[in-house]
Amino acid sequence: MAKTTKAPGAGSAALPVGLLLAVLVPLLLMPLAAVFVFAFRGGFKDFLSALTAEDAQFALRFSLLIAFLTAAVNAVLGTFAAYVLAKYRFPGKKPLTIAVNLPVAIPTVVVGTSLLLLWGPIGLLGKALAPLGFSPMFAPAGVLLAHLFVTFPYMLGAVKPLLDELEVTYEEAAYTLGAGKWQTFRYVILPALRGGLFSGTLLTFAHSLGEFGATVMVSGNLRLRTQTAPLFIFAQFEAGNVEKANAVAAVLAALSFAIFFFLLRWSGPTGGRGQGH
Amino acid sequence: MGRLGSSSATRSGWPRSLLALLVWGALLLYAVWPWLPGRGRRTRPRTIIVYGFSILGDALDHSVLPAFARHWRAETGERVEFVTSFAGSGTVTNQLIMGVPAHLALLSLELDAQRLATAGVIPPGSWKSLPFGGVVNRTPFILLVRPGNPKGIHDFADLGRPGVQVVHPDPLTSGGANWALLAEYGGAARHAAPGREREAGTAVLRGVWKHVVAQAASARAARTQFENGFGDALVTYEQDAVHGNEDEAKKKKSAPKWEIVYPPSTVLSEHTLVILDKNATPEERPAVHALAAFLWSDEAQKLFVANGFRSVREELNGANPAFGHIVDPFLVADFGGWTRVKKDVVDGIWKGEILPGLGK
Numbered sequence: 001m002a003k004t005t006k007a008p009g010a011g012s013a014a015l016p017v018g019l020l021l022a023v024l025v026p027l028l029l030m031p032l033a034a035v036f037v038f039a040f041r042g043g044f045k046d047f048l049s050a051l052t053a054e055d056a057q058f059a060l061r062f063s064l065l066i067a068f069l070t071a072a073v074n075a076v077l078g079t080f081a082a083y084v085l086a087k088y089r090f091p092g093k094k095p096l097t098i099a100v101n102l103p104v105a106i107p108t109v110v111v112g113t114s115l116l117l118l119w120g121p122i123g124l125l126g127k128a129l130a131p132l133g134f135s136p137m138f139a140p141a142g143v144l145l146a147h148l149f150v151t152f153p154y155m156l157g158a159v160k161p162l163l164d165e166l167e168v169t170y171e172e173a174a175y176t177l178g179a180g181k182w183q184t185f186r187y188v189i190l191p192a193l194r195g196g197l198f199s200g201t202l203l204t205f206a207h208s209l210g211e212f213g214a215t216v217m218v219s220g221n222l223r224l225r226t227q228t229a230p231l232f233i234f235a236q237f238e239a240g241n242v243e244k245a246n247a248v249a250a251v252l253a254a255l256s257f258a259i260f261f262f263l264l265r266w267s268g269p270t271g272g273r274g275q276g277h
Numbered sequence: 278m279g280r281l282g283s284s285s286a287t288r289s290g291w292p293r294s295l296l297a298l299l300v301w302g303a304l305l306l307y308a309v310w311p312w313l314p315g316r317g318r319r320t321r322p323r324t325i326i327v328y329g330f331s332i333l334g335d336a337l338d339h340s341v342l343p344a345f346a347r348h349w350r351a352e353t354g355e356r357v358e359f360v361t362s363f364a365g366s367g368t369v370t371n372q373l374i375m376g377v378p379a380h381l382a383l384l385s386l387e388l389d390a391q392r393l394a395t396a397g398v399i400p401p402g403s404w405k406s407l408p409f410g411g412v413v414n415r416t417p418f419i420l421l422v423r424p425g426n427p428k429g430i431h432d433f434a435d436l437g438r439p440g441v442q443v444v445h446p447d448p449l450t451s452g453g454a455n456w457a458l459l460a461e462y463g464g465a466a467r468h469a470a471p472g473r474e475r476e477a478g479t480a481v482l483r484g485v486w487k488h489v490v491a492q493a494a495s496a497r498a499a500r501t502q503f504e505n506g507f508g509d510a511l512v513t514y515e516q517d518a519v520h521g522n523e524d525e526a527k528k529k530k531s532a533p534k535w536e537i538v539y540p541p542s543t544v545l546s547e548h549t550l551v552i553l554d555k556n557a558t559p560e561e562r563p564a565v566h567a568l569a570a571f572l573w574s575d576e577a578q579k580l581f582v583a584n585g586f587r588s589v590r591e592e593l594n595g596a597n598p599a600f601g602h603i604v605d606p607f608l609v610a611d612f613g614g615w616t617r618v619k620k621d622v623v624d625g626i627w628k629g630e631i632l633p634g635l636g637k
Binding site: 058061064065068116120121122126135137138220221222223224225235237238239240262 | 309
């Protein structure tokens with residue numbers, strides 16, 4: 001902040017900053033504040049008892065677990081996809097690049113519907129697999145599948161630009177020094193990707209934690225079985241239990257805020273406007 | 278994102294990354310805690326999965342299902358647990374068709390049971406062999422208005438007056454909304470001159486729908502919207518209103534945010550139970566069928582009455598003093614059953630004549 005106000009003089013910054021705040025306060029900050037105000041309206045004890053209810057605890061734990069799994073799987077899959085797309089030339093590379101980025105552009109509800117139509121009991125694959133006892137829809141596996149789909153491009157988007165800019169000379173140097181493919185990847189490429197890996201994983205985690213559209217379609221919304229925290233919030237709000245909904249909403253908002261804080265702290269100096277060093 | 282995302286993280290040094298690691302580790306531990314091995318996980322008790330339409334949530338989760346669990350334990354010594362899910366009746370029906378693993382479902386509309394039969398989820402007409410033709414309980418359709426009834430609303434026809442704003446559940450996803458359509462149409466049609474029934478019913482429906490300002494996916498969600506200050510009137514189940522008032526009184530909050538108005542003539546909705554045998558293993562079926570039978574027992578019917586539903590057994594309904602008097606109650610059977618009403622009123626008049634006129 002201090003840096004940006006230096007150039008045109010403090011007087012001229014007051015107006016634009018004031019205007020920005022006038023827009024942002026009702027648009028972003030007040031709705032968030034409302035969640036916290038409502039969550040604590042009945043006092044801290046009510047907030048705590050709403051939060052420690054069995055179904056609320058399950059929803060939070062289940063959401064975190066799915067987020068950890070999604071982040072872990074997509075960290076590996078996304079990095080691999082980025083590596084292949086950045087380092088190899090092959091026919092159909094362009095369409096493939098577009099395809100792997102597609103989940104960003106598709107509404108999440110559509111993702112949920114298409115997963116149901118593929119894996120569901122009446123779906124294309126689901127019909128064939130159901131007799132084998134494999135039916136992921138309306139089960140935790142289905143939620144994971146949906147989250148992997150929806151968050152796939154985040155890792156890719158964080159890592160691929162770094163790989164694209166990583167000069168081939170480093171790799172070549174490693175090879176000439178007698179390093180194998182794996183050693184080169186492990187000791188040359190991976191360290192250069194650290195920042196991207198980190199922010200990509202966090203973004204994936206945060207997005208998975210808040211995913212609603214696809215989850216509501218594939219989870220069956222079963223309490224204590226497949227109900228994630230966002231679904232819990234929605235169900236409780238619909239049922240008129242605003243305090244219960246808000247207790248979990250407040251925790252979810254605080255968690256997301258903490259993750260974002262991490263994200264800025266870690267990728268800040270190098271990411272975005274990072275001419276830092 | 279990081280254009281030159283080189284290894285700034287190495288700058289951070291040990292303490293900070295250690296702290297981050299600890300925080301994330303703690304979060305992970307919290308998440309997996311209930312699933313950790315060696316935590317002496319008790320053997321999972323028998324589980325029955327019940328789906329229901331929106332307003333059933335409290336009655337089932339907090340009174341009827343726990344009562345059955347006690348009953349079952351006393352009889353067999355076995356613990357039984359429930360997994361429940363509640364949404365608009367149409368939404369539940371779609372989920373059942375898509376294959377959610379429910380054992381029992383309580384729908385607000387016999388039409389939804391018919392849809393399930395058509396989709397092959399349950400045998401056609403299977404619910405009719407249950408007691409009372411599968412109807413577990415009833416509740417009349419009423420109006421909720423703001424305290425003091427400032428707009429002077431006494432019947433469905435009054436909703437068509439200028440300046441009245443109506444909150445209504447969406448007939449596409451809510452069974453209750455379909456009952457509401459029948460209540461609005463039927464109340465007028467029953468008291469019209471012979472031969473003018475259709476005209477009178479259509480006029481009231483048109484008046485109501487001209488003034489609908491919010492459509493929620495379920496009756497329960499519509500009440501939440503009304504509670505949050507939308508509209509002058511809400512068309513909904515008596516149960517939701519009676520039970521909602523008790524809720525508020527229990528929480529010792531400010532006076533109820535509404536008043537119940539009983540229209541002179543309205544429909545009693547009937548809620549149909551379906552058993553999804555295909556989702557239950559042979560070992561699970563006895564408990565599932567016992568629960569189904571339990572729903573018509575004295576105990577369960579009395580619990581439904583205590584929760585604001587009207588029992589299928591008239592003699593039990595005196596127990597709830599909150600029930601109001603309806604001059605001329607009627608049933609869907611009086612209009613030829615749901616298949617007919619769906620074709621003539623919901624699709625024919627509401628969808629065919631009224632909705633297309635609203636956009637203009």
